[in-house]
Amino acid sequence: MSGPSSPDRTTPSTRAATVAFDHVTKRYPGTRADNPGAVEDLSLEVPAGKICVLVGPSGCGKTTSLKMVNRLIEPTSGRILIDGADAARRDVTELRRSIGYVIQQVGLFPHQTVGENVATVPRLLGWPEARRRERSEELLGLVGLDPATYRDRYPAQLSGGERQRVGVARALAADPPVMLMDEPFGAVDPIVRERLQNEFLRLQADLAKTILFVTHDIDEAIKIGDLVAVMQVGGHLAQFGTPEEILANPASDFVARFVGADRGLKRLALARVESLELRPAITARPGDDAAAARSRILADPFEYLLLVDALDRPIGWLAERQVPTSGVLSEAMAASMSPILDRRTTLKDALAMLIDAEVQAGIVVDRRGVLRGLVTVDMIVERMRSPVAAATSAAGPPG
Amino acid sequence: MRPDQPLIDWAWIAEHLDDIGLRLVQHLGISALAVAIGLAIAMALALWARRSPGLRGPVTGVTGVLYTIPSLAMFAALVPFTGLTLLTAEIPLVVYTLLILFRNIMAGFDGVPAEVNEAADGMGYRSSERLRQIELPLAVPLIIAGVRLASVSTIGLVMIVSLLGRNFGGLGVLITEGIQTFFATKVYVGAALSVALAVAADLALVALERRATPWAQGVAIDIAQGPIRTPEWIP
Amino acid sequence: MDTLTATVAWLLDPSHWAGGDGIPTRIAEHLAISTASLLAAAAVALPVGAFIGHTGRGGTLAVNVANLGRAIPSYAVLVIVLPPALQLAPVLGYDPSFGLSEIPTFTAMFLLAIPPILVNTYAGLRGVDRDLVESARGMGLREGQILARLEVPLSIGVIVGGIRTAAVQVVATATLGAVVAYGGLGRYIIDGIARHENDRLFAGVVLVAGLALITEGGLALVQRLATPRGLRLAARPGFGPAST
Numbered sequence: 001m002s003g004p005s006s007p008d009r010t011t012p013s014t015r016a017a018t019v020a021f022d023h024v025t026k027r028y029p030g031t032r033a034d035n036p037g038a039v040e041d042l043s044l045e046v047p048a049g050k051i052c053v054l055v056g057p058s059g060c061g062k063t064t065s066l067k068m069v070n071r072l073i074e075p076t077s078g079r080i081l082i083d084g085a086d087a088a089r090r091d092v093t094e095l096r097r098s099i100g101y102v103i104q105q106v107g108l109f110p111h112q113t114v115g116e117n118v119a120t121v122p123r124l125l126g127w128p129e130a131r132r133r134e135r136s137e138e139l140l141g142l143v144g145l146d147p148a149t150y151r152d153r154y155p156a157q158l159s160g161g162e163r164q165r166v167g168v169a170r171a172l173a174a175d176p177p178v179m180l181m182d183e184p185f186g187a188v189d190p191i192v193r194e195r196l197q198n199e200f201l202r203l204q205a206d207l208a209k210t211i212l213f214v215t216h217d218i219d220e221a222i223k224i225g226d227l228v229a230v231m232q233v234g235g236h237l238a239q240f241g242t243p244e245e246i247l248a249n250p251a252s253d254f255v256a257r258f259v260g261a262d263r264g265l266k267r268l269a270l271a272r273v274e275s276l277e278l279r280p281a282i283t284a285r286p287g288d289d290a291a292a293a294r295s296r297i298l299a300d301p302f303e304y305l306l307l308v309d310a311l312d313r314p315i316g317w318l319a320e321r322q323v324p325t326s327g328v329l330s331e332a333m334a335a336s337m338s339p340i341l342d343r344r345t346t347l348k349d350a351l352a353m354l355i356d357a358e359v360q361a362g363i364v365v366d367r368r369g370v371l372r373g374l375v376t377v378d379m380i381v382e383r384m385r386s387p388v389a390a391a392t393s394a395a396g397p398p399g
Numbered sequence: 400m401r402p403d404q405p406l407i408d409w410a411w412i413a414e415h416l417d418d419i420g421l422r423l424v425q426h427l428g429i430s431a432l433a434v435a436i437g438l439a440i441a442m443a444l445a446l447w448a449r450r451s452p453g454l455r456g457p458v459t460g461v462t463g464v465l466y467t468i469p470s471l472a473m474f475a476a477l478v479p480f481t482g483l484t485l486l487t488a489e490i491p492l493v494v495y496t497l498l499i500l501f502r503n504i505m506a507g508f509d510g511v512p513a514e515v516n517e518a519a520d521g522m523g524y525r526s527s528e529r530l531r532q533i534e535l536p537l538a539v540p541l542i543i544a545g546v547r548l549a550s551v552s553t554i555g556l557v558m559i560v561s562l563l564g565r566n567f568g569g570l571g572v573l574i575t576e577g578i579q580t581f582f583a584t585k586v587y588v589g590a591a592l593s594v595a596l597a598v599a600a601d602l603a604l605v606a607l608e609r610r611a612t613p614w615a616q617g618v619a620i621d622i623a624q625g626p627i628r629t630p631e632w633i634p
Numbered sequence: 635m636d637t638l639t640a641t642v643a644w645l646l647d648p649s650h651w652a653g654g655d656g657i658p659t660r661i662a663e664h665l666a667i668s669t670a671s672l673l674a675a676a677a678v679a680l681p682v683g684a685f686i687g688h689t690g691r692g693g694t695l696a697v698n699v700a701n702l703g704r705a706i707p708s709y710a711v712l713v714i715v716l717p718p719a720l721q722l723a724p725v726l727g728y729d730p731s732f733g734l735s736e737i738p739t740f741t742a743m744f745l746l747a748i749p750p751i752l753v754n755t756y757a758g759l760r761g762v763d764r765d766l767v768e769s770a771r772g773m774g775l776r777e778g779q780i781l782a783r784l785e786v787p788l789s790i791g792v793i794v795g796g797i798r799t800a801a802v803q804v805v806a807t808a809t810l811g812a813v814v815a816y817g818g819l820g821r822y823i824i825d826g827i828a829r830h831e832n833d834r835l836f837a838g839v840v841l842v843a844g845l846a847l848i849t850e851g852g853l854a855l856v857q858r859l860a861t862p863r864g865l866r867l868a869a870r871p872g873f874g875p876a877s878t
Contacts (some may be wrong), residue, residue: 070521096523107518111614121522154614170522180521244450406717467846469806472839475823479637479832548704555707562813563827574713578813583717590710597705 016048016210017083017177024078037064039235049208053225061235062214070099100171100179104186106163108155113153121174139169161192179211264384268348278330278373281306286331290324313369317359424616425568430553437496445504462498495561498547503545507538543608554597644833665815668804683755700749708807711742739811747800754796760773768849791861798853
């Protein structure tokens with residue numbers, strides 16, 4: 001996260017654990033037919049260092065599933081394995097102290113300072129005072145709160161976003177291999193939520209914890225998750241896979257409805273220009289023969305010529321009718337420009353820019369500004385319709 | 400009293416400061432002992448009721464019925480059994496503190512936000528650790544509010560004890576003697592000091608609460624205003 | 635068991651149920667001064683509490699004054715009022731025995747009853763959701779209508795609770811009237827102590843405790859009946875379900 005201390009100052013996390021649900025069922029006696037909060041035969045595996053988001057409507061059992069990992073709720077049957085070891089066989093106190101836990105209302109201890117709150121689990125583990133203090137300051141820096149300013153404040157003196165950061169710092173304090181986060185950004189306003197999400201992802205890129213993350217917001221799930229588990233009321237796992245897979249191939253009507261009619265658009269937010277095979281542009285340089293250029297345009301269905309400079313950096317577009325029948329091309333002839341994209345631009349952003357552009361082709365350049373090729377609306381739409389996901393950065397589905 | 404007599408005889412006060420001081424100290428001692436014992440019993444009951452929530456209703460009901468019994472009646476009823484001893488004074492005084500203290504301690508536990516308890520459990524607090532490190536500190540404002548109410552009411556009740564006999568001590572003795580001898584100054588000194596003692600005890604406890612809960616300053620004014628809550632002992 | 639038997643015998647003795655020192659007379663005296671002081675206190679505390687509760691002005695001051703009032707022992711009030719009440723008898727022309735008994739007892743009970751009624755009325759009205767009041771105002775209700783149709787019905791349980799607390803304290807404190815020669819059930823206790831008659835003493839204890847409990851129970855019932863049904867159905871505090 002942004003802050004006075006850069007992430008490389010912090011202790012790199014050395015540990016992350018796999019978390020596996022093995023036919024886990026939780027039933028509540030005598031509850032209603034739709035059985036809110038129940039979980040039915042849940043099996044899934046989260047590889048070490050990945051974020052798995054449990055998402056679904058309220059009452060689908062996502063929070064119950066999360067709380068069974070640190071045994072705030074005990075399963076009716078089935079096992080939860082952390083690095084292959086059955087959680088039910090571990091001492092419950094020791095288990096909980098080894099798992100980071102963040103909840104929506106944060107639950108900071110109002111009578112303790114921010115510094116003391118962050119050092120909660122280290123204190124329970126009996127770390128010496130000096131080490132606790134050092135750790136708590138390091139973590140505050142990590143989540144973007146200046147330790148000198150915030151260490152001695154009380155929770156009541158913090159804003160909602162600051163409380164959430166302290167909550168995350170507290171959960172990270174003992175460097176747990178597994179973190180459980182229950183709608184951690186649910187109680188803050190949309191702008192703060194977006195910022196916290198981004199900071200969280202940046203933090204996770206360094207820490208690489210195994211994280212189970214509960215939300216009811218499909219957009220958050222897609223943004224945050226390496227893996228997404230969509231659950232439906234009754235505690236059934238409707239689909240488990242990468243965000244890309246779930247958006248491309250919803251396993252059921254329920255999943256399709258839950259991810260929304262705009263799932264094609266949502267998929268575009270996950271894909272980047274680099275995943276497309278770029279279309280070559282017809283280019284010419286100032287000083288080239290106009291007649292020769294003209295004949296090349298006529299041979300191509302896309303009736304535009306892209307004028308580039310001596311280093312192949314784009315200058316602007318000439319439509320076919322704007323190219324003179326004789327003479328040479330000049331820089332001044334370039335009548336219009338279209339959006340400049342790079343390899344990391346998401347297809348959703350690319351589409352948004354292209355819809356407004358005069359020439360409906362995005363110009364893809366590399367870091368030095370050199371032309372690499374073109375992206376058209378047609379290419380993006382085609383990508384949107386493709387049934388099979390291209391390779392993404394997320395892990396594949398577990399066995 | 401006698402119409403010819405001045406309402407306050409300052410010379411008598413100046414001559415009897417020792418006696419007045421003794422009564423004041425006695426009064427404070429009897430009251431403090433009752434509140435301390437009451438707090439210990441109420442805390443034990445509250446911890447018990449916290450583990451077995453079914454006890455809460457019966458405990459509140461029984462202490463509520465006892466609280467309703469007029470103090471003079473309870474003091475008088477004990478005299479044939481325990482005589483004119485300190486025990487006769489302390490038993491009713493302790494009994495009267497129980498309802499207020501028990502109710503406020505339970506309200507203190509109730510006031511711990513659910514998410515704070517959930518976070519504590521999730522981070523691996525054992526039940527006893529959670530009680531000592533989280534719940535009790537957070538209940539302090541309401542517990543002290545209860546102690547304030549109990550202290551003020553006890554200081555008032557100690558006055559009544561002296562109606563049974565002067566060997567209980569306390570400021571009530573001054574009043575009883577003043578009435579018997581038609582000497583208004585004694586009555587006023589006793590009454591005024593008891594009011595002053597109650598107010599002083601209340602203010603001292605407010606100061607204690609401020610010091611004990613630096614985290615709540617300017618935040619928890621609404622919950623620290625314990626006296627707003629009135630007895631609701633029979634559901 | 636001797637004491638119990640003697641007490642029951644005393645209570646059943648028909649001679650104790652007649653005359654100026656008879657049980658019906660003493661109960662009537664007890665209830666008369668209790669009712670009078672409670673009504674007087676309510677007449678002061680209810681309007682003041684409603685005003686500060688509705689406007690929100692002066693609330694902290696009123697609550698602090700009321701809490702200070704609670705710190706003043708009733709017995710102290712009783713004896714503080716006694717000398718001037720006696721001395722004023724010739725000046726104002728009332729019977730000195732009235733100044734000895736009724737005035738101090740009434741004053742102590744009146745002052746005792748004010749804080750619970752005032753604080754509960756104030757707190758009850760302040761406890762009404764401000765959004766409700768705001769929306770009522772938005773729908774065009776006048777301030778008086780908001781008070782009468784919204785705030786008072788919604789907080790009536792708390793207000794009656796304050797009256798109930800006051801009533802029980804008043805009934806208990808009326809016992810002290812006997813100390814300053816007023817009648818009431820405290821007479822039996824004071825006389826029982828003075829004459830070393832344990833049967834009389836315990837009869838007084840039983841009667842006073844019984845009267846206090848009946849007052850408490852009766853007003854608890856009134857409180858329940860006065861609370862609108864919709865509010866009674868609301869969940870009791872402290873046992874909320876865990877969020878999922």
